[in-house]
Amino acid sequence: MDKLITGMSSNREVRIYVAETTDMVDQARAIHDLSPISTSALGRTITAAAMMGMMSKIEQEKLTLQVKGSSDIKLIIAIADIHGNVKGYISNPHAENRFTEDGKLAVAESIGKEGGLIVIKDLGMKDPYIGQCEMVSGEIAEDIAHYFAKSEQQPTAVGLGVALSSEGHVKNAGGFIVQLLPETTETTIEQLEANLSGLKSVTQLFEEGLTIHQVAGQIFAGLGLDDLEEYPLNLKCDCTREKMEKALISLGSVELKTLLDEDGQAELKCHFCNQQYYFDKEALETLYKNAI
Numbered sequence: 571m572d573k574l575i576t577g578m579s580s581n582r583e584v585r586i587y588v589a590e591t592t593d594m595v596d597q598a599r600a601i602h603d604l605s606p607i608s609t610s611a612l613g614r615t616i617t618a619a620a621m622m623g624m625m626s627k628i629e630q631e632k633l634t635l636q637v638k639g640s641s642d643i644k645l646i647i648a649i650a651d652i653h654g655n656v657k658g659y660i661s662n663p664h665a666e667n668r669f670t671e672d673g674k675l676a677v678a679e680s681i682g683k684e685g686g687l688i689v690i691k692d693l694g695m696k697d698p699y700i701g702q703c704e705m706v707s708g709e710i711a712e713d714i715a716h717y718f719a720k721s722e723q724q725p726t727a728v729g730l731g732v733a734l735s736s737e738g739h740v741k742n743a744g745g746f747i748v749q750l751l752p753e754t755t756e757t758t759i760e761q762l763e764a765n766l767s768g769l770k771s772v773t774q775l776f777e778e779g780l781t782i783h784q785v786a787g788q789i790f791a792g793l794g795l796d797d798l799e800e801y802p803l804n805l806k807c808d809c810t811r812e813k814m815e816k817a818l819i820s821l822g823s824v825e826l827k828t829l830l831d832e833d834g835q836a837e838l839k840c841h842f843c844n845q846q847y848y849f850d851k852e853a854l855e856t857l858y859k860n861a862i
């Protein structure tokens with residue numbers, strides 16, 4: 571089962587999040603029938619959102635992470651809550667595989683550098699917090715680190731990875747986020763930089779059989795790891811028939827009447843989980859009566 575741990579260095583100067591998201595990313599691959607490069611791109615985004623969603627202290631808050639690409643993949647959205655529920659969408663589920671010179675999937679090339687990264691923190695009230703910045707690499711991890719530094723003035727290191735089998739299934743997936751708190755000392759920064767520069771990729775560490783606790787232990791070597799908390803992560807959509815009804819009503823009475831007269835039925839699909847919602851003539855008539 572997928573999970574996330576978070577903790578602090580013993581001197582309370584650095585916070586860490588480490589997530590294993592293998593099941594979620596493989597479920598997303600199956601739901602959206604993703605090509606390998608689309609699996610990798612959506613998987614990295616889901617993993618980052620799962621960790622960022624946990625940073626909130628507010629029960630109802632939802633975090634939306636949007637990656638706006640400029641190449642094959644134009645848009646990726648992942649939405650997470652503080653309970654570890656995440657849902658994801660990618661505009662191009664069948665993006666053509668591109669490879670780097672050393673034979674790895676070239677996610678950065680598929681996303682491109684010209685787009686932007688948007689983070690929305692929504693409490694369901696009037697004005698959500700919206701932060702955004704330009705992309706710096708298209709690799710997603712670097713772009714998120716850049717976002718934290720620029721938009722939230724929070725020095726951050728991010729690692730994300732998705733490893734696929736030869737059939738394109740997810741062998742393992744996960745990532746980490748490390749954030750320096752205000753007044754982190756030089757000594758701590760130097761130790762952390764040394765640990766991170768010698769660190770293998772997250773997927774390699776999982777491949778070698780390391781747990782998320784052991785990965786956190788390597789990143790925080792010499793710094794201690796306290797206040798550990800562990801949470802389950804799930805790919806879970808919160809769509810309902812009621813929300814789809816509201817979406818239909820929001821079309822307005824004129825549109826609904828046209829739909830009723832011309833099609834006599836409606837089929838709506840949730841972009842996040844592909845669940846289909848069917849409305850027959852009678853159901854549409856009821857909604858039309860509510861809309862006028």
Ligand SMILES: [Zn+2]
Nearest residue numbers: 807809840843
């Ligand atoms: Zn859904």
